[in-house]
Amino acid sequence: MDYFLELFLGGLTRGSIYALIALGYTMVYGIIELINFAHGEIYMIGAFTALIVISVLTLMGMNTIAILVIAGVVAVIYSSAYGYTVEKIAYKPLRNAPRLSALISAIGMSLFLQNYVRLAQTPNFLSFPNLIPDFEFIKPYAHIIGSTEIVILITTAVVMVLLTILIKFTNTGKAMRATSQDKTMAMLVGINVNRIISITFVAGSATAAIGGVLIASHIGMINFYIGFMVGIKAFVAAVLGGIGSIPGAVLGGFILGWTESFATGYVSSDYEDVFAFLFLVLILIFRPAGILGRSGKHEI
């Protein structure tokens, strides 16, 4: 039972990270129908920024929790700036071009950012210090869940609640939904569509950066290539849940996390990716629009 619980919580942790990153894919897709392949790189840049900030502040001898918070905030700002710029440079000029052009531009942006970090930083793996302290209250349950996992779970829960409030209840959130449903009509009621698209990229990049810092603390290693695999997994999570659907992205993330965790625990870690993608294939056969996805966007 303990083993099951451990796998369950491990899957939940992993899944919540996938969910955080999947949110960015799904929000951007919802609003401009583009798979933003550079999204994984935004996440990687978040992790790198955090590592740089942590290294500098550690040398200055600051308190570890303060370092972690500052690193997180700087990573969020930096990644948001990247997300904003990528949209302006690589996607906005192609808004009225065929969709394939924007997709190719996204893949190009992804390769560019990977190689830019590789050249500007290093092609090697760097160790990422885990600054999350060991909480006392968690000690009796240490065989099931660790402090890092607890922090990951709480942070993602808070981010998701904030994001839900933003999208459901604020005027900006309503404008985001309106824009994703009918861009021309959104303009006709006075919504500045370009600004809404920028806000969407910034929100998605900020959540990806938080995901980057959390997962880097968890795994303890980063390099320029980490965005690729996580990006693909988060993309799978978004498609599983139904791309364009925000609750779908979260659900897809959890399902993917559990699938991998149980596959690793009961079969073998060699099979974790096999099961993850097998699940995707099965879902797409039986529900092509994803679990919570809408088929046929504009017809009711």
Place this chain on the structure above:
Amino acid sequence: MLKIKNIQTFYGNIQALKDVSIEISEGEIITLIGANGAGKSTTLMAVSGIVPPRSGEIFFMGEPITDMEPDKIVSLGICQVPEGRRIFPYLSVTENLDMGAFLRNDKAKIKKDMEYVFDLFPILADRRHQAGGTLSGGERQMLAISRALMARPRLLLLDEPSLGLAPLIVKKIFEIIGKINAENNTTIFLVEQNANLALKVATRGYVMENGRITLTDSSKNLLANEDVKKAYLGF
């Protein structure tokens, strides 16, 4: 109030509007009638800034708006109810109305205006939590007009409000159009295929054919005009 001066609009190489000029004074209801594909909707989209003209100018209250961004144009008080209503299907009725008031910040007045449109169309109040996409055609048209009213427009652009609706609902919608004009002194630019109906509510009319304005006169004279009768009134 609105002055469209010799605009030309193209979709790719196809010219949709040829040297179109229209003028509207404050408080007026004018109508633009014409067959399918004559360029009526394009004219409205040019005014709203969605399809900017290649040449010519558009002035609103003396200010040039020809190349303005659509959201700036809305902020000046020009609102459009486009063809096909274009209700946001997954937003509730209330949220659709909120979007109409997107550029306003006066919460108390927005609430009051929402009560006002619920008064105009009580059925919308019953459906306030329903998704826009679940409404019937007539309800959607009512919601589309209400959404535009939420912006407190000075100039209301209406594109084919009668299209696809039952005669009773059309009658009701046209009554409301007259009421909006009378009560709030809102200027109305009405585009219609149903010329008979449009000319009865409007004071003046323009007739459009193949992207060109071919005739303009008071509604009374247009209703009596033999060519208009033959082409648009069906007798």
